[in-house]
Amino acid sequence: MPILRILLIVLMTAGSAGAEAVSILNGALSGARGALIAVRQDETITGPSLFAGRAETGMFAHRAVPTLGPPGVPPPRGSLDRLRHLIGQAESRRDGYDAVQHGARVRPGRAPTQMTLREVFAWIDATPGQPHAIGRYQFIPSTLRRLVGIVGIRESARFTPEVQDKLADVLLAEAGLGEVTAGRMGRHTFMNNLAKIWAGLPNSTGRSHYHGYAGNRASITWADFDAEMAAIFPG
Numbered sequence: 386m387p388i389l390r391i392l393l394i395v396l397m398t399a400g401s402a403g404a405e406a407v408s409i410l411n412g413a414l415s416g417a418r419g420a421l422i423a424v425r426q427d428e429t430i431t432g433p434s435l436f437a438g439r440a441e442t443g444m445f446a447h448r449a450v451p452t453l454g455p456p457g458v459p460p461p462r463g464s465l466d467r468l469r470h471l472i473g474q475a476e477s478r479r480d481g482y483d484a485v486q487h488g489a490r491v492r493p494g495r496a497p498t499q500m501t502l503r504e505v506f507a508w509i510d511a512t513p514g515q516p517h518a519i520g521r522y523q524f525i526p527s528t529l530r531r532l533v534g535i536v537g538i539r540e541s542a543r544f545t546p547e548v549q550d551k552l553a554d555v556l557l558a559e560a561g562l563g564e565v566t567a568g569r570m571g572r573h574t575f576m577n578n579l580a581k582i583w584a585g586l587p588n589s590t591g592r593s594h595y596h597g598y599a600g601n602r603a604s605i606t607w608a609d610f611d612a613e614m615a616a617i618f619p620g
Contacts (some may be wrong), residue, residue, distance in 0.1 A: 389573070404581065464566075464617045468557065469521075469550060471613050475585030476523045476602045480544045486518035493519075502533060502548075503540040522553040523583070556582050565618055572618050576610060586610060 477484035483496040491512040493500060497519050500508075509517045509526045517526050526533070532552040533540070542548055560578035563568035573589060580588040580603075584595040587603035587610055595601040 465554070465557075467613075467617050468562075469553060471610075471617075472553070472579070472583055472586070473521045476583055477521050478604070482521045482549055484520060484523065486516040486523065488516040491517050497544050498546060501541055502538065502544055505544055506530070506540065520549045522549060522556070523544070523585075524549075524552065529557075543558050571616055573611075575618075576614055 473481060482498050485492050485497065489512070493505070493508045495504075497505065505519060506526075506529075518524065519529070529552070532555050535555055536551055538551070539550060557579075560582060561570045561575050565575040567571060576586070577588045577594075580586040580594045584598075584601040585592045585604040586593070587605065587607045588594050589607065591603070591607045593601050593603040596603070
């Protein structure tokens, strides 16, 4: 683009012929900008149901997933970190990024953040018949594999806090973060969507969406959840 703009300046001094060329180039620049915006607005990710074995009922089954927000409408300052922290408090308050589901009889040999994704998957494959939710966001195996594929992270990468945040951001996008940020989704709808992803969060009934399933229950109240979300997404 800088070369084209320099050419515009030169042509503007070249009389009527230059003016005609300026008009043509301006049209080309506008078309390029329009194409770029169209590509960004059409960026979607598709994937199967979030929960293994629930393709017919999973909330996000066969649905296009929006990016974190439409162009020019970023989340409020600090909202992502605050939202991630809230989910972490509900899911892994004690161990954070190194959390392993308490029901796992055979735990990984090292802290999850010190393992590569390949090592995490190897642990999962080597210990069937037990819970494998892992990390700050308590990723279950099918979800973890799906998200790694979507983000395009190599299995040789470590399961670091940064990697875990990137994977969780896809789930936030699927739940409608871009929509609630842009004002096209109500806060409570977004909260209920989040509760369908993270069992530690309550839905509007005050209970986990998966209450009683594999011992799941909400670890915070709806009132506390709502108060924090109102602070993150005022209005």
